[in-house]
Amino acid sequence: MKSWKNWLAGAAFAAALALPAAARAAGTGLIFVSNEKGASITVLNGKTYRRVAVIPTGNLPRGMAFNPAHTLLYVACGDSNEIDIIDVKTLKVVGRITKGVPDVEQVVVDPTDHYLYMTNENNSAASIYDLKAKKIIAFTRVGEDPEMVFLTPGAKRIFISAESTDMVNILAVPSGKLLQTILTDQRPRRFALTPDHRFLWVSCEIAGLVDVIDFKTLKIVHRIRFAPEGFQKDQLSPVGIAILRDGKTGYVALGHADRVAVVNAKTLKVEKYLLTGHRPWMVTLTHNEHRAFVTNGESDDITVLNTRTNRVIRSIPVGRYPYGVIIDD
Amino acid sequence: MTERLRQGFVALLLLAAALLGAGPARAAGKMVSVAYLGLVHDARYQPLLAYHGLNFESPHRPYLGALLGLKDANDFGGLLGISFRLAKVEAKDAAGLVAAIGAEKAKGTRIFLLDAPGPVTAAVAKATRGQHILLFNVAARSDALRGPACQRQMFDTIPSRAMLSDALAQYLVARKWRRVLMLVGPGPQDAENAAAFRASAHKFGLRVVAERKFIISEDPRNRARNNLALLTGGVNYDTVYIADQEGEYALELPYQTQLPRLVIGSSGLRAVAWHWAWQRFGAPQVTRRFWRLAKAQRMTSGDFAAWIAMKIVALAAVRTHSGDFAKIDAYVRRPSFQIDVYKGLPASFRPWDNQLRQPILLATHAWVIGAAPLPGFLHPVTNLDTLGIDKPQSTCHF
Numbered sequence A: 001m002k003s004w005k006n007w008l009a010g011a012a013f014a015a016a017l018a019l020p021a022a023a024r025a026a027g028t029g030l031i032f033v034s035n036e037k038g039a040s041i042t043v044l045n046g047k048t049y050r051r052v053a054v055i056p057t058g059n060l061p062r063g064m065a066f067n068p069a070h071t072l073l074y075v076a077c078g079d080s081n082e083i084d085i086i087d088v089k090t091l092k093v094v095g096r097i098t099k100g101v102p103d104v105e106q107v108v109v110d111p112t113d114h115y116l117y118m119t120n121e122n123n124s125a126a127s128i129y130d131l132k133a134k135k136i137i138a139f140t141r142v143g144e145d146p147e148m149v150f151l152t153p154g155a156k157r158i159f160i161s162a163e164s165t166d167m168v169n170i171l172a173v174p175s176g177k178l179l180q181t182i183l184t185d186q187r188p189r190r191f192a193l194t195p196d197h198r199f200l201w202v203s204c205e206i207a208g209l210v211d212v213i214d215f216k217t218l219k220i221v222h223r224i225r226f227a228p229e230g231f232q233k234d235q236l237s238p239v240g241i242a243i244l245r246d247g248k249t250g251y252v253a254l255g256h257a258d259r260v261a262v263v264n265a266k267t268l269k270v271e272k273y274l275l276t277g278h279r280p281w282m283v284t285l286t287h288n289e290h291r292a293f294v295t296n297g298e299s300d301d302i303t304v305l306n307t308r309t310n311r312v313i314r315s316i317p318v319g320r321y322p323y324g325v326i327i328d329d
Numbered sequence B: 001m002t003e004r005l006r007q008g009f010v011a012l013l014l015l016a017a018a019l020l021g022a023g024p025a026r027a028a029g030k031m032v033s034v035a036y037l038g039l040v041h042d043a044r045y046q047p048l049l050a051y052h053g054l055n056f057e058s059p060h061r062p063y064l065g066a067l068l069g070l071k072d073a074n075d076f077g078g079l080l081g082i083s084f085r086l087a088k089v090e091a092k093d094a095a096g097l098v099a100a101i102g103a104e105k106a107k108g109t110r111i112f113l114l115d116a117p118g119p120v121t122a123a124v125a126k127a128t129r130g131q132h133i134l135l136f137n138v139a140a141r142s143d144a145l146r147g148p149a150c151q152r153q154m155f156d157t158i159p160s161r162a163m164l165s166d167a168l169a170q171y172l173v174a175r176k177w178r179r180v181l182m183l184v185g186p187g188p189q190d191a192e193n194a195a196a197f198r199a200s201a202h203k204f205g206l207r208v209v210a211e212r213k214f215i216i217s218e219d220p221r222n223r224a225r226n227n228l229a230l231l232t233g234g235v236n237y238d239t240v241y242i243a244d245q246e247g248e249y250a251l252e253l254p255y256q257t258q259l260p261r262l263v264i265g266s267s268g269l270r271a272v273a274w275h276w277a278w279q280r281f282g283a284p285q286v287t288r289r290f291w292r293l294a295k296a297q298r299m300t301s302g303d304f305a306a307w308i309a310m311k312i313v314a315l316a317a318v319r320t321h322s323g324d325f326a327k328i329d330a331y332v333r334r335p336s337f338q339i340d341v342y343k344g345l346p347a348s349f350r351p352w353d354n355q356l357r358q359p360i361l362l363a364t365h366a367w368v369i370g371a372a373p374l375p376g377f378l379h380p381v382t383n384l385d386t387l388g389i390d391k392p393q394s395t396c397h398f
Helices: A002-017 A019-023 B003-021 B063-078 B094-106 B118-127 B161-175 B188-204 B220-226 B248-252 B283-293 B301-319 B325-333
Strands: A031-035 A040-044 A051-056 A061-066 A072-077 A082-087 A092-097 A104-109 A115-120 A125-130 A135-141 A146-151 A157-162 A167-172 A178-183 A188-193 A199-204 A209-214 A220-225 A241-243 A249-253 A259-264 A269-275 A280-285 A291-296 A301-306 A311-317 A322-327 B030-039 B082-091 B111-115 B134-137 B154-156 B179-184 B207-213 B239-243 B262-265 B270-272 B360-363 B368-372
Touching: A031 A061, A040 A061, A051 A092, A061 A115, A061 A322, A072 A104, A082 A104, A104 A146, A115 A146, A125 A146, A146 A188, A157 A188, A188 A241, A199 A220, A199 A241, A241 A280, A249 A280, A249 A291, A259 A280, A269 A311, A280 A322, A291 A322, A301 A322, B030 B063, B030 B094, B030 B301, B063 B082, B063 B283, B063 B301, B082 B094, B082 B301, B094 B111, B094 B118, B111 B118, B111 B301, B118 B134, B134 B301, B134 B325, B161 B188, B161 B262, B161 B270, B161 B360, B161 B368, B179 B188, B188 B207, B188 B239, B283 B301, B301 B325
Parallel strands: A061 A104, B030 B082, B030 B111, B111 B134, B134 B154, B179 B207, B179 B239, B239 B262
Antiparallel strands: A031 A040, A031 A322, A040 A051, A061 A072, A072 A082, A082 A092, A104 A115, A115 A125, A125 A135, A146 A157, A157 A167, A167 A178, A188 A199, A199 A209, A209 A220, A241 A249, A249 A259, A259 A269, A280 A291, A291 A301, A301 A311, B270 B360, B360 B368
């Protein structure tokens, strides 16, 4: 009963937060998985988890983002130097952005559907594509091997994690001007902001921990550490993270340790480790947050977690080297 | 790369650094100087004998790896107000290299990447004993440099022979291919490699069914030592290990063994610090950056060792917000020091011999089959220490 109430409260909060939701049709519930080496997107039914389609894409499909109306899905295809555009209804590639988008790893669409923010991995750059004018309007040098793009609430800045130079570069948008660079622990990968906007979690793969950064002062104020039984420190390589809207629980995929850590987001202590496939990588929550999907980079499957019970429900085979999951719900 | 190209490249870097430096995060300009030291005439970088007259890629100096490291270092430090410089110095012999170190020190350089064969590396390290410098051994794999010839100021980023042969031995154990025939060439490195492999076989419980010396010759009077059928006949084995520093005989061996068996060591499956075909942990991005910088040459283990040495220097300077040698030196010596080497597990220095402990790749000519430590090879501190000389066995005394 209590959790049901929590869920209602959470859903109301989310609805209030998610402005573009107004313009958005009811989701299809479809689950899209980018298969890094499969050059494809596996589409699963959101209820039965049955395979609905496999959409061929350019090479090295990784980051994905919906437009605010959830009618289009943008897929960053790094090795083909293009962004494929998939029609969410027909599940076909209906367009490609091919100009000025070299080795794009991650894409994010701003809530006004005007700009596409991306990282260009081999160019150590972050760039901004104007979806209306259909051209690149900013191309900014950042740290090496930039990976994740995190758009701040209010869509005023983007945070870029530069894996090889242990830094987060903060850029103004849409100007693309580099505002600030902060050092993190080794090999920063993914971001998650606490729902109260006070702390930004940054997973640091090689350091084997999650930096908790004060979102105002941008200083590291805490480090979440992991110690699953039977593993040495250097076998812990956190990448994907997600925090529930109630601000109580976070999930961190631990890479080599083949586990997802369930973290108490208040005490920042690990409560439980859940066994997944090999090298769990990204964590994506369903809109209602009842489920989390974890891509397992080295076992070609995804693991489904029940976030109420914090148990693993099942694993679903997908394509080669699944990178990320995005859900139309 | 020609000198002109190189200068152009450095100019480009400086330009990039200047542009980046314009960012708001810029602190007071700090500069860290590093010098690459190599021999003027170095037999290791002569084209492979077997390939004379053919247009195959020749071995190149790990200076290219250092250049990539310089670029990465400036990308790292550039956004934070620290820049890096790399000089290239060559000398005729060990004495010349020692003199070069002195000259560079007079100019303010305290960090060196040494690219020399084992004996020269040992001589340079011995002659600079006690000096306040950091000497990164980026080329010499000799176990003695991690043992009796170790020096406190020297850090080895290239894996030792013991680490490499341990990786091979782990693979054979994992596949249950326990019987090994050893073929050993006449060179001094062949003897060192064979000794390392024998020790690894003992450590992991492999059985060396026979050890045979070979020479490259067509002389029928020397059949017992030059005929592949004779060298690989008369005993049963699961694999043939070959130690061949020249490389030509090793190329001949696969498919010509008397029994249908696999070859490991100097051809077939080789243990390496780096391989261009390594696909995981961000490695393709590194290999691609190298390929571009080196004008379509492949990144070697030496390049890796020089590249990672530059990255170690950059990490220390950035993390200590300093170009000060004492701080950089202290940072590298911290027990908590570790660095990403794009091979999965982070690397760190073994305090007992200054060897960079790191995963070892097991590669064929065109693919990486595995990365050691292999699953199931466990160590109480870090599984990386199943490779190479562990603390209790170390004969290094700084």
